[in-house]
Amino acid sequence: MAAHSAVLSMSKIINPFWGGRLGNTVKVFGTTLTSHRNKTLLTPPPAKYGGRHTVTLIPGDGIGPELLNHVREVFRFSCVPVDFEVVNVNSALETDDDMNNAITAIRRNGIALKGNIETKHTMAPSVKSRNNLLRTSLDLYANVMHCQSLPGVQTRHKNIDIMIIRENTEGEYSSLEHESVSGVVESLKIITRNNSLRIADYAFKLAREKGRRRVTAVHKANIMKLGDGLFLQCCREVASGYPDITFDSMIVDNTTMQLVSKPHQFDVMVMPNLYGNVVSNVCAGLVGGPGLVPGANYGNAYAVFETATRNTGKSIAGKNIANPTAMLLASCMMLDHLKLYDHATMIRHAVLKTMNETRLHTADIGGQGTTSEVVQTIMRIIQSGGQLTTEL
Amino acid sequence: TSPVQHETFPLRGTVTLIPGDGIGPEISSAVMKIFEAAKAPIRWEERNVTAIKGPGGRWMIPPDAKESMDRSKIGLKGPLKTPIAAGHPSMNLLLRKTFDLYANVRPCVSIEGYKTPYTDVNLVTIRENTEGEYSGIEHVIVDGVVQSIKLITEDASRRIAEYAFEYARNNQRTSVTAVHKANIMRMSDGLFLRKCREVAENYKDIKFTEMYLDTVCLNMVQDPTQFDVLVMPNLYGDILSDLCAGLIGGLGVTPSGNIGANGVAIFESVHGTAPDIAGLDMANPTALLLSAVMMLRHMGLHDYGNKIQTACFDTIRDKKVLTKDLGGNSKCSEFTAEICRRIQDMA
Numbered sequence: 001m002a003a004h005s006a007v008l009s010m011s012k013i014i015n016p017f018w019g020g021r022l023g024n025t026v027k028v029f030g031t032t033l034t035s036h037r038n039k040t041l042l043t044p045p046p047a048k049y050g051g052r053h054t055v056t057l058i059p060g061d062g063i064g065p066e067l068l069n070h071v072r073e074v075f076r077f078s079c080v081p082v083d084f085e086v087v088n089v090n091s092a093l094e095t096d097d098d099m100n101n102a103i104t105a106i107r108r109n110g111i112a113l114k115g116n117i118e119t120k121h122t123m124a125p126s127v128k129s130r131n132n133l134l135r136t137s138l139d140l141y142a143n144v145m146h147c148q149s150l151p152g153v154q155t156r157h158k159n160i161d162i163m164i165i166r167e168n169t170e171g172e173y174s175s176l177e178h179e180s181v182s183g184v185v186e187s188l189k190i191i192t193r194n195n196s197l198r199i200a201d202y203a204f205k206l207a208r209e210k211g212r213r214r215v216t217a218v219h220k221a222n223i224m225k226l227g228d229g230l231f232l233q234c235c236r237e238v239a240s241g242y243p244d245i246t247f248d249s250m251i252v253d254n255t256t257m258q259l260v261s262k263p264h265q266f267d268v269m270v271m272p273n274l275y276g277n278v279v280s281n282v283c284a285g286l287v288g289g290p291g292l293v294p295g296a297n298y299g300n301a302y303a304v305f306e307t308a309t310r311n312t313g314k315s316i317a318g319k320n321i322a323n324p325t326a327m328l329l330a331s332c333m334m335l336d337h338l339k340l341y342d343h344a345t346m347i348r349h350a351v352l353k354t355m356n357e358t359r360l361h362t363a364d365i366g367g368q369g370t371t372s373e374v375v376q377t378i379m380r381i382i383q384s385g386g387q388l389t390t391e392l
Numbered sequence: 393t394s395p396v397q398h399e400t401f402p403l404r405g406t407v408t409l410i411p412g413d414g415i416g417p418e419i420s421s422a423v424m425k426i427f428e429a430a431k432a433p434i435r436w437e438e439r440n441v442t443a444i445k446g447p448g449g450r451w452m453i454p455p456d457a458k459e460s461m462d463r464s465k466i467g468l469k470g471p472l473k474t475p476i477a478a479g480h481p482s483m484n485l486l487l488r489k490t491f492d493l494y495a496n497v498r499p500c501v502s503i504e505g506y507k508t509p510y511t512d513v514n515l516v517t518i519r520e521n522t523e524g525e526y527s528g529i530e531h532v533i534v535d536g537v538v539q540s541i542k543l544i545t546e547d548a549s550r551r552i553a554e555y556a557f558e559y560a561r562n563n564q565r566t567s568v569t570a571v572h573k574a575n576i577m578r579m580s581d582g583l584f585l586r587k588c589r590e591v592a593e594n595y596k597d598i599k600f601t602e603m604y605l606d607t608v609c610l611n612m613v614q615d616p617t618q619f620d621v622l623v624m625p626n627l628y629g630d631i632l633s634d635l636c637a638g639l640i641g642g643l644g645v646t647p648s649g650n651i652g653a654n655g656v657a658i659f660e661s662v663h664g665t666a667p668d669i670a671g672l673d674m675a676n677p678t679a680l681l682l683s684a685v686m687m688l689r690h691m692g693l694h695d696y697g698n699k700i701q702t703a704c705f706d707t708i709r710d711k712k713v714l715t716k717d718l719g720g721n722s723k724c725s726e727f728t729a730e731i732c733r734r735i736q737d738m739a
Contacts, residue, residue: 121585125578132576156509172525172542177579183546187580189525193536220627226530227540253630257638260613261508274573278631281606285613309610 047109053338056105056112057084061091062312064115066320067327070375071113074328077379079388080335080343085109089130091118099130103137112304113334115327116312128175131310136169138304140297141195142202143168145280145308152356153288153365162283163212163268165203166276168297170195173273191227191272196234202298203235203270204242215239217249218271218279231272256282284309291323291364292355294330296337303337305330320370323362325351328378350381405691408460409436412470414665415675420470422677422728423684426703429732431739432688432696437464441472441483453486461491466691467658468684471665488521493650493658494548495555496521496629499686500636503645505709506718510639515619517636518559519629520552521650526626544580544625549587555651556588556623557595563689567599568592571608571624571632584625608632612639637662644717647682649690657690659683673723676715678704681731703734 047054057072059065075082087102106112117130134140143166149159176188200217207215217235221228232249239247250258252275258265259282269279284293295308307326316322328351335344354360354377361367362374383389411420427434439457446452461467474482487493495518502513529541553570560568570588574581585602592600603611605628611618612632616639622632637646643663650658661679669675681704688697707713713730714720722730 119575121574121582125582128578129575172573173576175576175578177577179579185544185580185583187542187544187577189540189542191538191540220630223526223528224530224540226532226538230536230538253634256609256631256635257642260510260635260638261642274627275631277573277606278609281609282613282635285610289614290610309606311607 047111052081052083053111053340054083054085054109055334055338056102056109057086058089058102058112058114058117059086060089060115060312061118062116062314062317063322064117064312066318066371067322067324068113068115070324070371071327071331073375074347074379074382075331077390078343078347078382079390080340080347082335082338082340084113089117091120091130094123094127096133099133103134106134106138106302106304110302111334111337112302113331114304114306116306116310118312118314125177132173132175134304135297138299138302139169140299140302140304141167141169141198142298143276143280143295144206144298145283145293145295147280147283147287147293147308149287150292150352150355152359152361153292155286155288157263157286160263160283160287162263162266163206163210164276164280164283165199165206165268165270166280167195167199167270167272168276169273171273189224189227189274191230193230193234196231196272197238200235200238200270203268204238204245207245207268208242212245212268214246214248214267216255216266216269217247218252218255218269218275219249220252220275222251228272235270252278255279259283259286281309289323289364290326291362292325292329294326294333296330296333303334305334305337320372321363322371323364324371324375324378325355346382346385346387347378350378350385353381354378405433405466405693406435406437406464407687408457408464408467409438410441410457410467410469410472411438412665413473414471414667414670416470416472416665418671418673418724419661419675419677419680420468422675422724423468423680425728426681426700426731426735427684429735430696430700430703432693432700434688441487443481443483443486451481451486453483453490458490461656461658465655465657466687467656468680468687469658469660470680471661471663473665473667487658488650491652491656491658492522492654493652493656494520494522495552495651496633497559497649497651497686498633498636498646498662500633500640500646502640503708504705505711506641506645508639508641510616513616513636513639515616515636516559516563516565516621517629517633518552518556518621518623519633520548520623520625521629522626523548524626526630542577542580542627544583546583546587549584549625550591553588553591553623556621557591557598560598560621561595565598565621567601567620568595569608569619569622570600570602571605571622571628572602573605573628575604581625588623605632609635612636643679644676645678645682647679647686649683649686657687659687659690673725674716675724676717677724677728678708678718699735699738700731703731703738706734707731 059068087105089098089102119129145164147162170190172189174190179185219228219232221232290309290311293308297304332344332348360369360377411417437460439460441453441457443451472483497518499516523543525542527543531539556568572581572585574585648662685697685701707730713722715727
């Protein structure tokens with residue numbers, strides 16, 4: 001609490017003209033400062049009744065609803081002890097009520113599986129991206145994406161294995177913009193020490209846990225000397241506490257160049273929000289496209305799982321051609337998080353077997369199969385594994 | 393503001409040549425030799441740019457360099473080293489500010505003979521070069537909280553959009569795609585997008601599309617042939633232009649041009665000064681040569697440009713005389729001589 005009020009009073013002293021602009025920044029990050037100090041060490045107990053978990057499901061727009069229906073289908077078929085609480089968010093509305101309901105539901109259950117919610121440009125700029133709002137309200141500070149080449153998918157580069165950890169709440173996505181003079185718009189990019197330390201710490205912990213050798217920080221500190229400079233400094237500080245892991249850094253434009261020519265030099269990468277967006281999409285493209293890679297957003301208390309590249313897929317919605325792999329693998333990550341490891345392994349194995357051995361591919365990776373055909377094949381493989389299932 | 397002007401260039405064009413540092417002088421002389429072999433009507437004026445302190449304490453480029461550029465309006469520049477802790481900003485930044493170089497244009501075309509995993513790349517990235525995320529305005533709000541300001545203005549957005557469509561029209565390109573993140577940066581990228589849409593209304597012959605930055609990255613590494621001309625603000629342009637350079641083989645083979653107000657244009661190679669091979673006749677002049685070809689096209693001297701480009705690509709495709717970075721072990725002078733020979737055989 002002391003930190004919060006000190007920060008507010010400092011902002012009033014610094015520059016009364018800037019009070020408005022700084023005030024916004026301070027309000028947003030005052031809470032970050034306090035929450036870091038009063039960080040709770042207890043995660044809330046899982047929503048588990050009678051051995052069954054409850055997970056919030058947000059269908060979203062585009063291909064989200066159909067893919068999540070398939071997830072439910074597979075779960076029901078495999079007798080996974082998970083019940084879904086469906087919360088619909090309508091991207092066309094201007095009010096935040098349905099978004100608040102979704103956030104409350106996730107707070108209640110602790111875990112969510114979601115599709116992407118569309119952000120319509122036609123609405124006023126004050127209507128913020130719903131996905132972003134969800135991430136910042138729940139403080140899901142780490143976006144983790146594991147890009148692995150799949151043997152059954154034709155790509156230009158083989159054997160890629162990169163983990164990308166992206167700061168998920170601040171940076172360029174702070175949504176603090178204003179038009180100071182007519183025709184001149186300023187957008188603020190915020191980097192804080194606390195969040196940078198937090199994400200660096202997460203990255204190194206994860207690297208150690210998974211036995212990875214190297215962490216690369218991606219930045220543009222030669223231009224944004226203070227902002228990205230701070231991020232880099234925090235990464236270096238955290239790196240000093242992990243002498244078994246090599247730490248290096250690379251400028252973001254060079255990183256993208258290296259990714260398309262020599263992607264095998266990368267192991268674990270950590271970076272602020274916008275570069276994370278670019279790098280994760282480049283890596284997803286390298287391993288075969290948006291339909292293959294699952295993503296997870298972790299906070300201290302909550303976790304939300306979705307596809308890594310967060311596409312709405314409006315153009316292919318309702319046509320039964322979307323690739324269910326990413327969403328199904330994301331649901332497996334969710335099952336792992338719920339400690340339902342057996343179910344997770346079973347479904348993941350079936351998905352990967354369908355991808356790599358049966359060659360039943362959807363259109364995005366060059367095949368002719370429909371979504372339902374792929375899902376049916378997955379369920380058949382699960383059944384042949386001898387586990388308890390319902391009727392096909 | 394006036395639309396992009398198209399002056400008819402005189403047949404004898406003067407070009408201010410800035411050789412640069414490191415391998416700069418040797419690749420510049422290679423380009424001059426090749427132009428001589430092609431009998432291109434270019435008169436070179438060599439100038440050096442090192443930062444000097446002008447009256448009032450502001451850093452500026454030497455006055456003779458500025459005078460030459462103002463007269464010739466066209467420049468060709470080799471790599472310049474940016475000394476650390478020199479007290480003055482980078483030379484590239486100084487040049488950009490001096491001549492208001494607002495558009496950075498990078499055509500990325502796959503080079504037959506220099507194999508990369510990506511074939512048939514043929515796109516152009518046009519990047520706004522003056523504002524955006526590189527405004528350099530940063531503050532420490534309180535200890536541990538830093539704010540960087542990204543500036544998007546109506547004028548700069550309109551100017552770059554107009555240049556992009558003019559370029560597309562003049563170079564027979566069929567579509568222009570605006571790259572943005574207006575779903576997150578609603579106001580700033582929203583303004584950029586609006587300006588692009590407005591300018592698109594005046595160019596109905598060119599197809600205009602908009603795409604999110606992440607979607608562009610995703611699709612670029614899967615199928616770069618779907619892109620034609622891309623226009624975008626500063627940071628996205630920086631990242632995407634380097635990404636596209638990586639697709640065709642790196643900065644050693646990528647040309648680049650900077651267009652400024654008042655008809656000024658400076659074409660440059662974007663690789664580094666390579667001090668380790670400077671003076672050893674090992675450098676690859678392709679990047680600077682292709683930038684010079686861009687320059688010839690800008691001046692309306694398409695025939696010369698095509699001739700030189702064909703000779704260069706044929707040499708690389710033939711694979712007999714290649715510099716070390718292209719996979720051969722010939723000298724820079726041998727590579728240059730081979731290109732000159734091909735040009736003379738063509739005449």
